[in-house]
Amino acid sequence: MKTIEITQATTVGAYAITRQVGGAFADVVERVTAALKEEGFGVLSTIDVQATLKAKLDRDVPAYTILGSCNPQLASRGLELEPDLGVLLPCNVVVREAAGGVVVAAMEPLAAMALAGNDALAPLAAEARERIERAVRSL
Numbered sequence: 001m002k003t004i005e006i007t008q009a010t011t012v013g014a015y016a017i018t019r020q021v022g023g024a025f026a027d028v029v030e031r032v033t034a035a036l037k038e039e040g041f042g043v044l045s046t047i048d049v050q051a052t053l054k055a056k057l058d059r060d061v062p063a064y065t066i067l068g069s070c071n072p073q074l075a076s077r078g079l080e081l082e083p084d085l086g087v088l089l090p091c092n093v094v095v096r097e098a099a100g101g102v103v104v105a106a107m108e109p110l111a112a113m114a115l116a117g118n119d120a121l122a123p124l125a126a127e128a129r130e131r132i133e134r135a136v137r138s139l
Contacts, residue, residue, distance in 0.1 A: 022102070023102060025095070025097055028102040028104065039131035044090050046066070050064050074124060091128065093105070
């Protein structure tokens with residue numbers, strides 16, 4: 001996977017915008033939710049992967065939460081251009097415990113929207129990427 005350094009702590013890879021941050025896991029989830037809100041994204045779903053794997057497979061894993069985030073204006077514009085775009089929505093953001101802190105990894109919208117094969121989505125994907133990247137960098 002090719003990785004491009006954006007700031008000292010934020011990277012953009014083939015499919016994710018990633019940053020490791022300090023703080024308690026629950027606090028980071030709250031900070032991520034607030035940072036997304038500042039960029040116009042709401043959290044539509046929260047999946048506690050740690051609890052699910054424990055309940056379904058009796059596996060103990062580090063804290064891992066998936067936030068299904070959505071910017072309604074961007075989603076609406078995208079669905080007008082590509083009606084089946086919903087299969088690529090919402091924009092997932094992972095918050096997970098890791099050695100040395102908590103990792104936040106957000107879907108890279110340019111990569112996801114490229115799957116649709118519709119060039120008209122490129123400006124929309126670029127705007128979504130800018131917003132998500134700002135949110136991750138702000139943590």
